[in-house]
Amino acid sequence: MVKDFFFLATRTVRQRRLRSWLTVIGIVIGITAMVALLSLGLGLERTIIQYVEGIFGVNTIMIMGGDEEVGAIPRLIDIDPDLVRQWEGVVAVAPIRLERGEVVKDEPPVSERLLVVGLSPEMVTEFRAFIGEFPIAGGRMLIAGDEAKAVLGYNVAQRLGATPGATIEIEGKSFEVVGIMETDPEVVKAAMGAAAGQEPVFTDESIFIPFAMMDDVFNDAGAPLFLAKAGEGERVGIVAERIDAALAEAGVADILLITFEDISEGLGDMVGIVQAFVAGLAAIALLVGGVGVMNTMYTSVLERTREIGVMKAVGAQNGHILSIFLIESSLMGLVGGIIGVVFGLLLSAGTSLAVGHFLDFELLLVISAPLILGTLLFSLLAGAIAGMLPARRASKLRPVEAFRYE
Amino acid sequence: MSLLELHGVTRDYQLGKTWVHALRGVDLSIDSGEIIAIMGPSGSGKSTLLHIIGCLDMPSAGVVEIEGKATDGLSERRLSILRGQKFGFVFQTFNLVASLTAQGNVELPMIFQGVKPTRRAQRAGELLGKVDLGDRKKHRPNELSGGERQRVSIARAMANDPDIILADEPTGNLDSESGATVMELLRRLSKDEGKTVIVVTHNPEVAAYAERVITLRDGQILKEERRG
Ligand SMILES: Nc1ncnc2c1ncn2[C@@H]1O[C@H](COP(=O)(O)OP(=O)(O)OP(=O)(O)O)[C@@H](O)[C@H]1O
Ligand SMILES: [Mg+2]
Numbered sequence: 199m200v201k202d203f204f205f206l207a208t209r210t211v212r213q214r215r216l217r218s219w220l221t222v223i224g225i226v227i228g229i230t231a232m233v234a235l236l237s238l239g240l241g242l243e244r245t246i247i248q249y250v251e252g253i254f255g256v257n258t259i260m261i262m263g264g265d266e267e268v269g270a271i272p273r274l275i276d277i278d279p280d281l282v283r284q285w286e287g288v289v290a291v292a293p294i295r296l297e298r299g300e301v302v303k304d305e306p307p308v309s310e311r312l313l314v315v316g317l318s319p320e321m322v323t324e325f326r327a328f329i330g331e332f333p334i335a336g337g338r339m340l341i342a343g344d345e346a347k348a349v350l351g352y353n354v355a356q357r358l359g360a361t362p363g364a365t366i367e368i369e370g371k372s373f374e375v376v377g378i379m380e381t382d383p384e385v386v387k388a389a390m391g392a393a394a395g396q397e398p399v400f401t402d403e404s405i406f407i408p409f410a411m412m413d414d415v416f417n418d419a420g421a422p423l424f425l426a427k428a429g430e431g432e433r434v435g436i437v438a439e440r441i442d443a444a445l446a447e448a449g450v451a452d453i454l455l456i457t458f459e460d461i462s463e464g465l466g467d468m469v470g471i472v473q474a475f476v477a478g479l480a481a482i483a484l485l486v487g488g489v490g491v492m493n494t495m496y497t498s499v500l501e502r503t504r505e506i507g508v509m510k511a512v513g514a515q516n517g518h519i520l521s522i523f524l525i526e527s528s529l530m531g532l533v534g535g536i537i538g539v540v541f542g543l544l545l546s547a548g549t550s551l552a553v554g555h556f557l558d559f560e561l562l563l564v565i566s567a568p569l570i571l572g573t574l575l576f577s578l579l580a581g582a583i584a585g586m587l588p589a590r591r592a593s594k595l596r597p598v599e600a601f602r603y604e
Numbered sequence: 605m606s607l608l609e610l611h612g613v614t615r616d617y618q619l620g621k622t623w624v625h626a627l628r629g630v631d632l633s634i635d636s637g638e639i640i641a642i643m644g645p646s647g648s649g650k651s652t653l654l655h656i657i658g659c660l661d662m663p664s665a666g667v668v669e670i671e672g673k674a675t676d677g678l679s680e681r682r683l684s685i686l687r688g689q690k691f692g693f694v695f696q697t698f699n700l701v702a703s704l705t706a707q708g709n710v711e712l713p714m715i716f717q718g719v720k721p722t723r724r725a726q727r728a729g730e731l732l733g734k735v736d737l738g739d740r741k742k743h744r745p746n747e748l749s750g751g752e753r754q755r756v757s758i759a760r761a762m763a764n765d766p767d768i769i770l771a772d773e774p775t776g777n778l779d780s781e782s783g784a785t786v787m788e789l790l791r792r793l794s795k796d797e798g799k800t801v802i803v804v805t806h807n808p809e810v811a812a813y814a815e816r817v818i819t820l821r822d823g824q825i826l827k828e829e830r831r832g
Contacts, residue, residue, distance in 0.1 A: 512688060513684055514716045
């Protein structure tokens with residue numbers, strides 16, 4: 199019987215082809231907008247997360263001294279990196295600390311206050327994304343086991359007139375220059391930025407020494423920023439919790455732990471808000487489409503008043519008439535949905551191509567099956583809901599009145 | 605027990621502040637297999653009476669009994685089933701569904717009774733054969749003459765093998781030859797298949813087919829004559 203109702207319902211759609219298509223277009227526009235915007239949103243989210251993942255690394259845990267306030271210079275966390283390294287699930291730890299110190303060179307005599315970066319060699323080997331490439335122009339990079347060795351930023355080396363092998367003093371302590379960095383005027387290293395808070399820091403203006411030497415050179419011990427790496431197969435969140443507990447046990451309070459999950463969650467929330475807004479706009483478009491369907495259905499009911507009367511006279515029950523009209527409006531919704539999904543996906547594919555082409559930024563294309571199926575179901579429902587009142591009116595028509603209608 | 609009984613049936617319509625009394629107390633008893641003509645001037649309530657008999661409309665007062673069972677108080681669903689199974693309607697203006705073929709129109713009443721498609725198609729074919737339209741199954745109403753359309757609607761009325769055929773001026777839009785064909789078909793349904801046929805008409809020639817002629821005037825039965 200349902201099949202017959204389908205036939206009876208589609209008959210009108212086919213008959214009034216132009217009107218049906220015009221009605222469907224209303225739905226198509228709403229669904230196209232919805233699918234395109236949601237797909238692009240998903241793509242953007244995926245892109246950002248992948249980007250962050252590339253920089254941050256999925257298994258990295260940032261341990262910062264201080265509260266949640268972004269931009270403030272983090273306090274020092276006085277804990278031995280070797281201790282952290284032994285904690286369960288942790289495979290690598292790299293602290294970084296920035297201080298300003300008096301740097302002196304005897305020959306030629308120069309003295310300057312400079313940014314001294316205490317860098318764990320692991321920062322370079324294990325957390326490359328945070329410190330970036332470390333291009334050395336002459337000499338070598340700091341390595342594990344180095345003690346009173348220093349690598350100079352390009353400008354610093356120029357001003358001090360230092361070359362590998364030279365000796366400098368930092369806060370009165372003697373260091374051997376082992377390497378000079380290539381000039382890198384723009385890039386602010388992520389790890390240095392995070393450790394310095396708001397202050398802009400430039401590699402060219404910095405001196406790098408082994409982190410272990412910082413305690414000797416400056417007052418206080420510890421580092422504002424530790425990067426820890428969770429082992430392969432470990433749940434990062436759980437390792438982070440363990441670190442938190444272990445730090446608390448070691449008497450270190452007010453610690454901020456950030457994992458990739460936290461960041462992507464935060465970004466996801468942000469994208470989510472944008473998406474919700476955009477989806478709201480699409481919903482309005484769809485509402486307009488729905489009103490169009492309702493209008494067409496009312497017209498259709500009116501046009502077919504006599505026919506409804508005939509169907510009732512030959513034994514159609516109210517439920518049958520209701521079904522026929524609901525099927526008709528649901529079908530318009532569904533067809534609009536199918537076309538809208540296709541257009542929406544094409545539109546988002548086109549947009550991500552265009553973005554890739556013009557903006558030098560690869561926006562990932564996400565074709566989400568749940569989104570597609572959800573949208574189709576949604577459009578079907580939208581059609582059904584829009585058809586509800588007209589179908590009810592049709593089903594409640596009294597046969598005699600229907601016959602008298604001209 | 606008669607097939608159909610009407611007791612004190614009235615039907616009032618409100619038009620603004622005035623009331624139209626389309627039927628003012630009709631008592632009627634109809635037996636199985638009868639051919640009855642309902643005559644009377646325009647506006648005398650013939651169509652209204654036919655609609656009430658066929659459960660397309662309900663009386664304002666009075667009782668309609670079908671096989672001894674009163675129809676008042678029946679749910680809409682029960683009334684639909686009754687219309688679909690007990691009655692077949694034939695209208696002056698045919699009232700065929702324009703988008704359906706002759707076959708589709710004859711199948712329509714069977715759809716609502718849940719008859720299977722193959723069975724439906726077969727029966728529609730038979731019925732169209734009986735009204736001499738076996739070769740016009742695939743034609744749509746606008747491809748058929750008036751007389752042919754009315755024969756399709758007779759086939760449709762027979763679809764669920766009802767006991768009662770109600771025809772409201774079935775020949776009103778036809779030339780006399782087509783009208784005669786239609787009336788001959790209705791007469792045969794009564795004679796050969798025992799159907800009760802109630803025909804509303806202005807035309808004495810049509811009424812001549814009837815065994816009983818009921819004349820209405822101002823919503824009341826003016827006279828009843830038995831013939832043959
Ligand atoms: N829905 C309605 N609303 C108001 N008045 C109605 C309605 N239906 C019928 N009437 C009135 O009831 C009276 C009887 O109408 P009905 O259609 O039964 O007459 P009829 O005998 O069939 O006439 P005709 O031969 O012209 O078809 C008429 O006066 C008509 O105007
Ligand atoms: Mg009439």
